[in-house]
Amino acid sequence: MPTPLDRRRFLTRSAASAAALFAAREGLGQSTAAAAPGAAPPAPAPPTSPAAGIVRLGQNENPWGPSEAARRAATEAVSSGNRYVWGVAELEKKLAAREGLAPEQVILGPGSHALLCMAAAAWGAAGAEVVTADPTYPGLGLYAEALGGKVVRVPHDPAFRTDLAAMEARVGPATRLVYVCNPANPTGTVVDPAALRSFCERVSAKAVVVVDEAYRDYPDAARFASMLPLVKRGLNVVVTYTFSKLHGLAGLRVGTAAAPPTLAAALRKVRMGGAPLAVSNVAVAAASASLDDAAFLESCRRRTVAGREALAAFLRAEGLPTPPSETNFVFVPMASGAPELARALETRGIRVSARDPNHGLRVTVGTEEDMVRFRAAFREARAAIRPA
Ligand SMILES: Cc1ncc(COP(=O)(O)O)c(C=O)c1O
DSSP states (O other), X not given: OOOHHHXXXXXXHHHHHHHHHHHHHHTTTOOOOOOOOSSSOOOOOOTTOOOTTOEEOSSOOOTTOSOHHHHHHHHHHHTTTTSOOOOHHHHXXXXXXXXXXXXXXXXXXXXXXXXXXXXXXXXXXXXXEEEEEESOOOHHHHHHHHTTOEEEEEEOOTTSSOOHHHHHHTOOTTEEEEEEESSOTTTOOOOOHHHHHHHHHHHTXXXXXXEXXXXXXXXXXXXXXXXXXXXXXXXXXXXXXESSSTTOOTTTOOEEEEOOHHHHHHHHHTOTTOGGGSSXXXXXXXXXXXXXXXXXXXXXXXXXXXXXXXXXXXXXXXXOOOOOOOSSEEEEEOSSOHHHHHHHHHTTTEEOBOSSTTTEEEXXXXXXXHHHHHHHXXXXXXXXXXXX
């Protein structure tokens, strides 16, 4: 009989190996050097942050963040760093009020990745089957596998959209968890709002549906709908969101999950770090201030959308049409050669993601200066690796 201690050791080991695998696949722990325009100069890079000068277009960060208000709030919060965390419950309450949810329906985590792992621990561990798209954001699926769950991966449709019908067809008696990333990473596409709504209505009668809305701030309102109203209706639906994208707080680690009360309670049970301590006071302060800075958020959104359309037009002109993106990145479909191209770009100071090597490259929208460097390096890199 496994004791609670055995189980805890297993979870810790599994978590460590899933984290290592994820970090390797995402290229995490590498250099950092985003230029932040605007009045305030970016803080100097910490000593462990190497490679100033690398243009980071591989992790879908906001190159203009954090906002002035968030920086100020974070800096003030540092002074109280000797005290244990406060403010988590208040921020959960503030977020819940904005969405028309009860406070206990919103859970804060150290990044939405952690919340996706919590969903895997709650419903995707040994004995359970998890249905996801392929390729997709890998965190939930990898963590479920680390905990002994079986992941069924369903290819996207020919237009690079999540294939909801094919995913639904794979939901069987052992399925406990279904993961839909919308807008999708890495393809950048969205699914039809009505189709996703009815998919969630049907599938949530059989399994918990997690809808990952990390990029929900970017899509055109006519083509995208959040699934938060289904949470309000009490369906078996969890919606995750992050402060790492539009809010520009990726390094501070704040994400949220919204869920009906019973699912929220199940998620809280597997939250590590002690319920109110999972997110640091610095991150909580920054996230709360950022939420109130609508002008900053709107300006980042506009610049991102303009940069994204310019990037797609550049790639089209280079003979590489891309699926319509509703995010802060563009996906370049390539059945082969993506890792070579990524390496050739890296040697020219540009980092992109080739996390899904048989599918293509993913390029984040950077600052205007970043994109000038990207375009020059991209032309050079392609010329360098083109067979003579
Ligand atoms: C679709 C998606 N979900 C979740 C995450 C994790 O974000 P974080 O843990 O920074 O909140 C990412 C990060 O890139 C993502 O692309």
